[in-house]
Amino acid sequence: MRKKSLVLLTVLAILLISCGNNSDPKLANDTLFKAQELFPESPRPEGQKDVIELTCDPIDTIRIGFIGLGMRGSGAVKRYTFIENIKIIALCDVVPENVEKSQQVLREKGFPVADTYTGTDDWKKICERDDIDLIYVCTHWDLHTPIAVYAMEHGKHVATEVPAALTIEECWQLVNTAEKTRKHCMQLENCNYDFFEIATLNMAQQGLFGEIVHCEGAYIHDLRFLNFDENGYWNMWRLKHLEKTDGNTYPTHGLGPICHIMNIHRGDKMNYIVSMSSDQFGMTIYAKEKFGEDSDYAKRDYKKGDINTSFIRTEKGKTIMLQHDVTSPRPYSRLHIISGTKGFAQKYPQKGIALEPNAHHFLSNNKLDSLLKDYTHPIVKDIEEKAKEVGGHGGMDFIMDYRLIYCLRNGLPLDQDVYDAAEWSAIIELSRRSVENQSMPIKIPDFTRGAWQKVNKVTYFKK
Numbered sequence: 001m002r003k004k005s006l007v008l009l010t011v012l013a014i015l016l017i018s019c020g021n022n023s024d025p026k027l028a029n030d031t032l033f034k035a036q037e038l039f040p041e042s043p044r045p046e047g048q049k050d051v052i053e054l055t056c057d058p059i060d061t062i063r064i065g066f067i068g069l070g071m072r073g074s075g076a077v078k079r080y081t082f083i084e085n086i087k088i089i090a091l092c093d094v095v096p097e098n099v100e101k102s103q104q105v106l107r108e109k110g111f112p113v114a115d116t117y118t119g120t121d122d123w124k125k126i127c128e129r130d131d132i133d134l135i136y137v138c139t140h141w142d143l144h145t146p147i148a149v150y151a152m153e154h155g156k157h158v159a160t161e162v163p164a165a166l167t168i169e170e171c172w173q174l175v176n177t178a179e180k181t182r183k184h185c186m187q188l189e190n191c192n193y194d195f196f197e198i199a200t201l202n203m204a205q206q207g208l209f210g211e212i213v214h215c216e217g218a219y220i221h222d223l224r225f226l227n228f229d230e231n232g233y234w235n236m237w238r239l240k241h242l243e244k245t246d247g248n249t250y251p252t253h254g255l256g257p258i259c260h261i262m263n264i265h266r267g268d269k270m271n272y273i274v275s276m277s278s279d280q281f282g283m284t285i286y287a288k289e290k291f292g293e294d295s296d297y298a299k300r301d302y303k304k305g306d307i308n309t310s311f312i313r314t315e316k317g318k319t320i321m322l323q324h325d326v327t328s329p330r331p332y333s334r335l336h337i338i339s340g341t342k343g344f345a346q347k348y349p350q351k352g353i354a355l356e357p358n359a360h361h362f363l364s365n366n367k368l369d370s371l372l373k374d375y376t377h378p379i380v381k382d383i384e385e386k387a388k389e390v391g392g393h394g395g396m397d398f399i400m401d402y403r404l405i406y407c408l409r410n411g412l413p414l415d416q417d418v419y420d421a422a423e424w425s426a427i428i429e430l431s432r433r434s435v436e437n438q439s440m441p442i443k444i445p446d447f448t449r450g451a452w453q454k455v456n457k458v459t460y461f462k463k
């Protein structure tokens with residue numbers, strides 16, 4: 001009898017609990033709370049394998065074709081004149097003066113003149129040549145994936161400026177082409193090589209912060225002046241993107257360094273994202289003040305909300321906060337915050353590291369400097385002085401270029417692979433879709449299709 005009433009009580013309790021969970025009929029369908037799989041995984045074509053830690057035959061002298069020689073591309077050509085064992089074979093831009101400027105740099109530095117191309121589709125001719133190993137892409141965003149895919153299909157390794165892709169569809173194109181052709185596709189995320197970022201990567205890998213639980217990154221850069229400058233970006237391409245789309249349109253500078261610190265697709269993976277944007281205010285106000293109330297620029301409908309904030313949760317229960325703002329009058333920041341069970345680091349607004357047992361306070365400047373020195377990443381030690389001399393955002397651009405050529409020459413996996421390119425770029429469309437749907441959680445595709453557990457940490461390989 002006692003046993004019977006115990007069973008009855010248990011059944012009653014279970015019923016009560018489950019009724020309680022469903023008391024609000026709007027919440028009854030628990031699928032409402034699951035991340036929406038807007039982008040189901042594209043199956044891996046038969047016979048194709050992943051490219052985790054892909055190695056290719058070493059190339060003694062890397063023959064390069066540069067496509068896009070505007071502000072960024074012309075700087076890249078200059079930096080490459082400081083790198084040994086390379087040949088600049090081709091220069092391409094639709095603006096002939098841009099090509100000539102870079103050609104002039106080669107002449108001044110005593111490099112052989114390069115073949116030049118100025119037609120809209122001439123980038124295809126460069127990819128089709130059989131005397132080039134690496135295509136280096138610095139055009140506006142829309143051409144990054146088309147050129148990268150075409151280049152790999154024609155047997156070339158690719159290095160492309162950020163972001164590598166604009167849509168999930170383009171991300172899959174990059175991944176599938178890299179897997180099919182077994183060619184490297186590196187997104188040129190230079191911020192991974194900035195001195196503080198890469199030192200904190202080393203610290204994280206040595207366990208200084210304990211278990212990393214949460215990171216934050218951002219791209220906060222007042223670009224209003226440049227975006228509205230008719231002599232700035234070619235064809236004002238960047239302004240056009242702000243007219244077209246909301247969400248985080250430039251996620252990789254903030255996300256790249258923290259994804260490596262969190263071993264994304266090397267033991268953990270980003271699972272889902274929620275994203276929210278403010279309305280657009282700053283562009284219109286700026287345009288009214290600069291060009292007048294009745295100007296065309298003031299009347300345009302800019303889709304991009306001023307401040308976008310996204311949250312990402314990983315498979316291992318870690319979180320990421322990511323922000324984007326290019327229209328507010330405020331100091332530059334990429335945040336770069338790392339919060340672990342034993343310590344904390346941040347780069348902006350002021351560099352600081354706090355460690356147990358005194359993590360209530362940042363280390364003194366002297367201690368911070370000596371810690372940063374002690375944890376200089378091994379790849380930085382090799383090239384620090386020269387990088388600071390050559391420059392490029394204080395040296396990080398040169399470290400990136402040097403590493404790309406070093407790994408290609410030594411047949412080593414590159415520091416950033418095609419899955420990094422896809423994952424970091426995918427945030428553009430994922431955040432936009434979330435914003436458009438009241439911050440709906442959206443599943444982040446696993447571009448490695450299950451290979452994210454093959455290795456358990458990020459490695460910047462050395463011979």
Ligand SMILES: NC(=O)c1ccc[n+]([C@@H]2O[C@H](COP(=O)([O-])OP(=O)(O)OC[C@H]3O[C@@H](n4cnc5c(N)ncnc54)[C@H](O)[C@@H]3O)[C@@H](O)[C@H]2O)c1
Pocket residue numbers: 067068069070071072073092093094095098119120121122123138139140141143161162163188189190232233234235393
């Ligand atoms: N990693 C960084 O720190 C960093 C900094 C700045 C820019 N970028 C990236 O670099 C890229 C270029 O930016 P930018 O500031 O140099 O812009 P930009 O407008 O100055 O340069 C783009 C160039 O592409 C050329 N171009 C356009 N169509 C072409 C075609 N069909 N074939 C060949 N060339 C073509 C244009 O003439 C122009 O010279 C962008 O993707 C940007 O996001 C990265």
